[in-house]
Amino acid sequence: MTESRLLSLLSLLQTPREWPGGELAERLGVSRRTVRRDIERLRALGYPVEATMGADGGYRLVAGTAMPPLLLDDEEAVAIAVGLSTAARHPVQGIEEASVRALAKLEQVLPARLRYRVRSLGGATVPIPGVPGPEVDPEQLTTLAAAVANRERVRFAYRAHDGSTSTRLVDPHRMVAAGRQWYLLGHDRDRDDWRIFRIDRIADLHATGARIAPRDLPAEDAAAYVTEKLYSLAPTYEAVITLHTPVTEAIRGLGEVAPISEGTCRLRTHADTLDWLAFRLLALGCEFEVHEPAELNARLLALAARLTRAAAQ
Amino acid sequence: MTESRLLSLLSLLQTPREWPGGELAERLGVSRRTVRRDIERLRALGYPVEATMGADGGYRLVAGTAMPPLLLDDEEAVAIAVGLSTAARHPVQGIEEASVRALAKLEQVLPARLRYRVRSLGGATVPIPGVPGPEVDPEQLTTLAAAVANRERVRFAYRAHDGSTSTRLVDPHRMVAAGRQWYLLGHDRDRDDWRIFRIDRIADLHATGARIAPRDLPAEDAAAYVTEKLYSLAPTYEAVITLHTPVTEAIRGLGEVAPISEGTCRLRTHADTLDWLAFRLLALGCEFEVHEPAELNARLLALAARLTRAAAQ
DNA sequence: GGGAGTAGGTCAGATCCCGTCCTATATCAG
DNA sequence: CTGATATAGGACGGGATCTGACCTACTCCC
Numbered sequence: 001m002t003e004s005r006l007l008s009l010l011s012l013l014q015t016p017r018e019w020p021g022g023e024l025a026e027r028l029g030v031s032r033r034t035v036r037r038d039i040e041r042l043r044a045l046g047y048p049v050e051a052t053m054g055a056d057g058g059y060r061l062v063a064g065t066a067m068p069p070l071l072l073d074d075e076e077a078v079a080i081a082v083g084l085s086t087a088a089r090h091p092v093q094g095i096e097e098a099s100v101r102a103l104a105k106l107e108q109v110l111p112a113r114l115r116y117r118v119r120s121l122g123g124a125t126v127p128i129p130g131v132p133g134p135e136v137d138p139e140q141l142t143t144l145a146a147a148v149a150n151r152e153r154v155r156f157a158y159r160a161h162d163g164s165t166s167t168r169l170v171d172p173h174r175m176v177a178a179g180r181q182w183y184l185l186g187h188d189r190d191r192d193d194w195r196i197f198r199i200d201r202i203a204d205l206h207a208t209g210a211r212i213a214p215r216d217l218p219a220e221d222a223a224a225y226v227t228e229k230l231y232s233l234a235p236t237y238e239a240v241i242t243l244h245t246p247v248t249e250a251i252r253g254l255g256e257v258a259p260i261s262e263g264t265c266r267l268r269t270h271a272d273t274l275d276w277l278a279f280r281l282l283a284l285g286c287e288f289e290v291h292e293p294a295e296l297n298a299r300l301l302a303l304a305a306r307l308t309r310a311a312a313q
Numbered sequence: 314m315t316e317s318r319l320l321s322l323l324s325l326l327q328t329p330r331e332w333p334g335g336e337l338a339e340r341l342g343v344s345r346r347t348v349r350r351d352i353e354r355l356r357a358l359g360y361p362v363e364a365t366m367g368a369d370g371g372y373r374l375v376a377g378t379a380m381p382p383l384l385l386d387d388e389e390a391v392a393i394a395v396g397l398s399t400a401a402r403h404p405v406q407g408i409e410e411a412s413v414r415a416l417a418k419l420e421q422v423l424p425a426r427l428r429y430r431v432r433s434l435g436g437a438t439v440p441i442p443g444v445p446g447p448e449v450d451p452e453q454l455t456t457l458a459a460a461v462a463n464r465e466r467v468r469f470a471y472r473a474h475d476g477s478t479s480t481r482l483v484d485p486h487r488m489v490a491a492g493r494q495w496y497l498l499g500h501d502r503d504r505d506d507w508r509i510f511r512i513d514r515i516a517d518l519h520a521t522g523a524r525i526a527p528r529d530l531p532a533e534d535a536a537a538y539v540t541e542k543l544y545s546l547a548p549t550y551e552a553v554i555t556l557h558t559p560v561t562e563a564i565r566g567l568g569e570v571a572p573i574s575e576g577t578c579r580l581r582t583h584a585d586t587l588d589w590l591a592f593r594l595l596a597l598g599c600e601f602e603v604h605e606p607a608e609l610n611a612r613l614l615a616l617a618a619r620l621t622r623a624a625a626q
Numbered sequence: 627g628g629g630a631g632t633a634g635g636t637c638a639g640a641t642c643c644c645g646t647c648c649t650a651t652a653t654c655a656g
Numbered sequence: 657c658t659g660a661t662a663t664a665g666g667a668c669g670g671g672a673t674c675t676g677a678c679c680t681a682c683t684c685c686c
Binding site for chain 2: 002003004006007010014015016017018041045047056060061062063064065066067068069070071072073074075076077078079080082083084086087092093094095097098099101102104105106108109110111112113115121142145146149150151211275278279281282283285287288289290296297298300301303304305306307308309310311312
């Protein structure tokens with residue numbers, strides 16, 4: 001039962017407080033000496049345990065060079081799952097894949113009794129005042145991530161751009177987050193060619209269980225391949241705006257920013273919908289002028305009209 | 314080195330794929346028989362490992378009744394930390410505390426080299442088109458959470474409502490998320506009374522190291538105590554709005570909703586700033602009329618004017 | 627200086643861990 | 657049906673390891 005005790009010890013030490021050796025010994029049901037040895041062992045494993053000496057001292061786990069195994073209680077596990085679910089719906093540039101990987105890992109081992117809590121908290125409520133946009137089901141993301149990792153063929157119903165649906169048999173290769181959307185890059189068995197699928201248009205997703213051989217992409221980088229294909233297909237809006245505010249971190253996150261003068265700067269960004277653009281600009285809270293695209297002006301005026309009507313009461 | 318191998322095994326099995334025993338034996342550097350025994354041991358610990366028999370079979374970890382220790386690689390740890398940071402800034406009702414607890418636990422052991430990545434990803438970029446509002450520093454939240462858990466006295470500079478600052482010595486009792494804001498409920502040593510502090514107004518936060526004795530609240534439920542005190546103190550806006558749209562889940566998340574007719578409903582909600590209200594309403598994308606408060610009308614007209622000016626170019 | 631905490635050495639006995647045999651069983655391909 | 661390839665698990669012996677009971681040294685705070 002050594003390993004069980006070691007995990008319990010890790011669990012205790014991950015609580016952000018100090019533990020005197022005597023209390024640890026009591027909780028673990030062993031002698032003080034054994035506790036010291038266990039802590040020695042943890043240090044040997046690369047998880048540094050710091051000890052404050054003298055009276056009122058104790059042990060606590062601190063940051064080292066490797067991630068120790070995280071021992072979570074039920075609520076913490078639910079909180080992480082919910083956090084990752086929303087992160088999957090609103091991908092943060094640079095860690096989109098890692099978020100989904102982590103979510104898949106967690107979902108794989110999440111006890112059943114916690115699952116419905118995650119679903120009810122993370123699914124129904126929309127905690128973020130987003131713009132109306134396509135919503136991706138995190139569960140589909142994790143299923144696909146598992147299929148990619150496990151090299152399993154999948155079958156699903158796909159609703160194409162024009163509304164027609166078809167059943168696809170696909171060897172999944174990679175998932176890519178581009179813009180605000182998730183895409184699956186895979187090899188379509190029936191069409192015998194590489195295809196890109198928007199994941200929110202996928203339904204009835206099942207893993208077939210068939211193992212597939214790794215296959216080389218025609219391109220070097222999957223992410224670049226997908227974004228290139230998408231830009232040539234989907235209509236996106238390229239926007240150029242003058243902002244009457246100094247450059248801030250929040251603005252830098254929107255796109256390319258170049259300062260014009262002390263209190264103004266120029267923002268170049270792109271988006272898939274005009275609403276998305278309009279909201280991000282409005283949320284900045286500063287004056288601005290739109291240079292491109294012309295359609296954005298019309299949309300802004302429409303929004304202004306709606307606001308005026310609402311206030312007219 | 315048994316425990317080290319067991320953790321490696323857990324790490325491998327948490328990957329969403331199947332592992333044949335032979336491959337596991339090779340990776341762990343032991344015999345097949347030992348792998349079988351290790352898996353037996355995992356099962357005894359309560360982590361169910363499923364095995365598919367026959368050719369092309371293998372082992373994989375499935376959901377059980379207890380959360381197994383999560384073994385994360387660097388990227389996954391960063392993804393979780395970022396997700397929890399944004400979750401702390403945009404609390405999901407019901408798991409606010411668990412989110413912060415989990416974040417504190419993770420931050421405590423997060424290797425230094427990953428810390429700056431979390432900071433640059435989760436701190437600088439604002440992935441969500443939020444309204445301009447008070448931003449809470451997740452680091453302060455975790456520091457406070459640790460102090461609460463460890464029963465440690467804290468010292469900080471507090472910027473009061475009227476702008477004056479003072480140094481406080483506080484025995485922290487609990488953290489409460491109310492509205493879009495985090496509050497600390499604690500016993501002020503100098504004033505010898507319970508006080509509520511808005512956490513975004515706290516600066517120069519330090520744990521003093523002094524251990525404090527648990528103290529009874531004058532109220533039963535800390536969360537209820539805080540929200541009650543706040544409503545009697547802070548100015549909040551109570552809004553009544555008619556929405557020209559059927560009732561949807563997104564609307565239900567905003568506040569109390571009552572259907573009026575087929576295509577209209579009445580929303581009653583409250584918020585601490587007018588901008589917050591205006592954005593949530595605008596994000597719904599439907600026509601609406603404001604009944605209360607009157608100030609909201611003026612704010613909507615101001616927003617409309619800004620949009621019109623932006624589009625005038 | 628005393629008390630309470632960590633740090634660590636040593637030793638003997640009990641325990642368990644591991645590899646090497648062995649056989650039974652389930653699944654799939656041909 | 658048969659062979660191949662998985663998991664499942666019993667038996668055994670030698671070696672490694674773990675644990676508790678001592679012990680001393682050091683540090684910090686009252």
